[in-house]
Amino acid sequence: MGQTSQAAESAPDTAPTTAGSTAELPGRALAGYLHSSFANGSGYTRMADVPDSWDIVNLSFGEPTSPTSGDIRFELCPQAECPEVESEEEFKSAIEAKQAAGKKVLISIGGANGQVRLETEAARDAFVDSVGSIIDTYGLDGLDIDFEGNSLALDEGDTDFKNPTSPVIVNLISAVETLAEKYGDDFVLTMAPETFFVQLGHQFYGSGEWGGQDARAGAYLPVIHALRDRLTLLHVQNYNSGPIMGLDGKQHTMGTAEFPIAMTDMLLAGFPVAGDEDAVFEPLRPDQVAIGLPASTNAGNGHISPTEVTRTLDCLTKGTDCGSYEPHGTWPDMRGLMSWSINWDEFNDREFSRNFDAYGD
Template sequence: MQLPGHLPRATLIALVAFVTLLSTLLPATAFAADRGAWAPNTQYTVGDIASYGGKAYDCRQSHFSLVGWEPPNVLALWLERTGNPPPDTQAPSTPPSLTSTAKTFDSVSLSWGTSTDNVGVTGYEVFTNGGAAASASTSGATSVTVTGLAENTTYTFTVKARDAAGNRSSASTAHSVTTSPRPANDTVAPSTPANLASAGVSSSSVSLSWGASTDNVGVTGYEVFVNGGASASATTAGATSVTVTGLAANTTYTFTVKARDAAGNRSTASNSISATTTGTQPVGNKILVGYWHNFDNGSTNIRLRDISAKFNVIQVAFAEPVGGAGSGNMAFTPYNSSVADFKADVALLKSQGRKVLISIGGANGTVHLDDAGARQNFVTTMQGLIDTYGFDGFDLDLEGSSLSLNGGDTDFRNPTTPRISNLIQATRQLLNQNGSGFILTMAPETAYVQGGMAAYGGPWGAYLPVIHALRDRLTYLHVQHYNTGTVTALDGRAYAQSTPDFHVAMAEMLLRGFPVGGNTSAMFPALRPDQILIGLPSSPQAAGGGYTTPANVHKALDYLLKGQSFGGTYVLRNTAGYPGFKGLMTWSINWDKFTNFEFSNSHRAYLDTYP
């Protein structure tokens, strides 16, 4: 929640309380549909559409707007539209320097320079002789081999870049290549590669080497097969070693190699060898929690079993409602995976000592349990998902209108709003059904938790009764320190996301407790340090705002964990810090891979310095 920072704290509390009350009193039908440009001092209701900064937003919570509550600043209130009008209409730049790097009688290898885009390039498409796209590459890959061509034939290629909104660049400069003639009368396959051996392992890779094959014309390369499946890696002629990457930690893999020649003949498979990657769970008792998303949003696809060993807890996102937000019927379907393969991946991660949870809701999965029927449907269908996939627990990532306090619901210790009391009961029932080792986590937005100090009503503080009622079984609470406006802290100052001050101030509110709605007789009690993590975007692309550089995150953690000040504005109430503070959460594992594991590598190394 963003508040005008120059006002006295008492005035802020009174102002926000008035705004919240006004939001609950005004009829939901007072306004509707397209509201034009967003404006402050305006009543908005669920279903309204407002524009700001060239983008359109859907109202997620009825509220009275104030200066500083612009849609991109308060995503608890507004959700950027993905339909019409599209938020991104700018095409990427034209790919430069298209050229060929190799050719055979039936293939041409191409490379080109990178394109740029106002949001981000998601891939490239290669066109042959001006026709439809013949081949494509994923984001970041600026090379591809076009296969299935005719021998001794000239082909003309162009490349276009595309972004997540479907915009395509203009075509690159055309490049022509003539395939080689097919080697005459070559039906002889290369000899079998000899002496395949492992030359080294890491937690995510295996290096292999083998003896060279011979051929009556010439060996053009080798293909490496993993666990008997399709080719996982290849080498050019003359190279008799390769490092296979993207493997899971502490896992045994079986490898074979085949040689190939220019005529497409392949040798028989080499000897088979097995190698086990290193790494179990990270040392120390600080943890990394990561959300693995079950959809493609332009980041990257990653199989569950291939998640970095640096993550201790994996949140599978998301289980979503079917049959309407209020039905209580929850479902989950693995993306680009069979149910059997996904279950096997969950089991593999669990065998490595990691915890795999199913996360509920997310930004688009509105869930509200307004009556006993929806509550029972929720318990039944969630238990079915837990039993099917073997999840170790579940995560409440409820956003938008999933949780909102009704008018007159003023005591977080005794909630009267049905969708809140039903959620508490359903969660408690699932916890009891699955035993004491079953994990419960929550990932609320700041408005729903820390925002409850300045005002309590509607979305503000709506998670507090859920956290309070379940604190005895709550394993981890990792509030999203992103996609938020400024939030008032214990010192009465408003702090902005992406700063060390913000992370320290928001965390200490949960470690010390705070007055709900500014009422010192209604104190939200402190949680244990081992229950608290900070939620962060793993990359600038992962969230609308809130990305914090690793160096600034570590400044915040040094202060929180051991009281080592970085000289910021916020001053810890507990000057010695909180050594039991548990760690970090990120959205998301997929975006972390997209940025070459900046988040997991830097923060795992930092957290491992603590016992």
Template sequence: MYRTAYRPSIRSLSTLLIGVLVFLLIPVSAFGAAQWVPNTPYLKGDIVTYQAVNYECIQPHTSLTGWEPPAVQALWKVSTQPSDTIAPSVPASLQSPAHTSNSVSLTWQASTDNVAVTGYNVYNGSSVVGTTTNLNYQVNGLASDTLYTFKVAAFDAAGNVSAPSANLDVRTDAAPPDAIAPTAPTNVRSTSITANTIALAWNASTDNVGVTQYEIVVNGQVASTSAATAWTATGLTANTVYTIVVRALDAAGNRSADSTSLSVATLSTNPPLTTAKVLVGYWHNFDNGSTNIRLRDVSSNYDVINVSFAEPVGDYATMAFTPYNSTKEQFKADILELQGKGKKVNISLGGANGTVELTTAAAKQSFITTMNNIINEYGFNGIDIDLEGSSLSLNGGDTDFRNPTTPKIVNLISAIQTILTAQGSNFMLTMAPETAYVQGGITGYGGPWGAYLPVIYAFKDRMNFIHVQHYNTGAMTALDGRSYSQGTADFQVAMAEMLLQGFPIAGNANNKFPALREDQVAIGLPSTPNAASGGFTAAADIDKAVKYLTKGIGYGGTYQLMKPGGYTNFRGVMTWSINWDKKSNLSFSNPVRATLDGLK
């Protein structure tokens, strides 16, 4: 095999030039042969033309750039054969001995050529529909009762093509009448349901000729047709039952019998969460070294997924959110997939780095507009308030949690109320404050201490649940006057009961923050020691705390419940975070899910 171009010697070039001069004396046109091209297989005896000179192949090979005929005398020699430039004669007597509703048979008389005829091109109109070496050809796939124009041209080995034969007009036969209807479609089923769509599929029908399409009938009316065995109904009303049948049709217009009817109810736009004991997890919209996980891949252990976070851009009020590890469309599909499994996907505000301060009416309106845009674009089920740092703090003189005066607290309450009104009664509201902002109000009220209490109080009837962060905190004073340290069963029970019982503000028994409903209170914990700087609690201690809170099953701890029998409707557990839990092979959610399920 040749790997480099042949480099002719000076003597070889002289010989070549003499050959060219001899060739030029031959009265033969070089244009009857095909042009030489690289990357083409050539056989011995093949004739090509290159730079107006004909060459004959002297050994088989596949051409390469650099192996042009004059450069590789081991492969090519100047041809002394005369070129064939004479086209075959025109085929005569084109006829159609037979035709059907979808085919035409053609015959013709042979052409002649100075060398030899090698084949015939068959034309339907101006398009070549086939090539043959025979004197007959059948054109298939034609429409019935339609006039077609055919012609035939002959060609030889040199590529010379004759003029076409005379045109032959042939009309295909009319199709035979088809009175047989297709079979009815079977196994009509829904493959996906949302609040306003139902995706359908069914098994194909059969027909003596062929099924051309299906009619989809929704509530007695033909809604659409489909050539495929699947279709999606759109623009439907939420929480509504639709009755669907499918029929098959053939080309003759025969309809099958109706399929078995299928009744399907669309989902509510945002059905209320019915799970008695919830496991809530925060999903990172960033990579912090835990685990990069697609939203759709969140463990089924979780009932509520808080997407973290919507954050302000350019100021402290204009909110934005963009998925970090998928496109927007993929992320929306992930949300729909989780919602289809009965999960709630909420958008969480702020976090440790997202400072939100609505100090003016303009800032409040910007917050409302941008948050509604985010919620509507992605279809979130609710909003989670996770404001930290300076986002919430009480101004001097603001001493009444029932009637706050600090602008950024007043404006936040007003903004959340507006968003809840716009999103409807089933739109979720949850909160995840730090302990200082809630239970810290028992020892003092001002600055950050107790700063969440006006917000909690404003939504005490509307809020779904609150899960205070029982981590990254110092020791906290409980209802019994004792101080408890994070990371223990006692801490979880003591901090939770403060919200279940209510507590005096700054120690004033006459100014008590009221108790929340049992189903509004959960506890928040880190899923692994790496997830927080402090407060990690072993699964066994979480189990003790939850069972004591819900059933009064003691574990010998220091803190004693004020309601010895426990709080049956206590809501559950939250964790930061789903990603850290995934990194630890679900070492948090597996045992906690088992604990919660065991309370049912």
């Protein structure tokens, strides 16, 4: 996702408090990205005008002063680009109002144009200080990690996702742990990796045992694994993706419900990394998982119709209407959906969020 593109069976109102996800969220939750710092043709949406459908609002984006500085900055969209942008005071007041209504507002770091490589301890410390400053300035609930492009890659020889050695991985884990410790149990931590960095790890991990592979393959897996006890929500981007091999050994491509069904099944069932049955990425809890999808055809490749979105939810939470893919379980407590983006949903007459609101009615 980036600046240039891009209710089921009866569920409790709030999920039970469990280790790693103590922040209260609805049993079915909708997360979305708000284009707060840039314009890209979707139109500017003020924080105060974000519909109540959205339970998590990810402010997009905090970006580094340089790829390796670790110094993250966030500013509202310049008025020249976004004539309707609110003032800082109005923005902060609207955040408080959303939080008073039970919503979570996070700073999302990265995006397509925000490469972040924490290669040194100094960059790690700058990341902690600068992200903490943004959280404090706007009174935010936590952090979304949306590292894309070349932000995460595994050094040659770094082949064990449970014991990473690559500095960009180790320093990111350390930085997030420090922030989580600082803000305590109410800290909300979400991640929005691309399939290349997660599910592709089932087939390829880093440069491989003999080298030569793309070092970014599966590079989010050590981060997710190390932080799984602190993770509130993982919403992989099921869009802008090439074919990915699922647990059925088949390649899955975007365009129908089968793709997000197969990709999400991997997170909920777990999978061997690089085909090694002795190196299994263990399943996440269902309440830690949401499905990332584009809100409209304008938002990114891989958009599926509301009917296919509903079919995806029905399959994974009810075990019905799964089509050609047979998942490895049924997870009625799966958290919900994420979308790129709130702005593109507004542009498309709220088709995505309205469909989610109506689900199960």
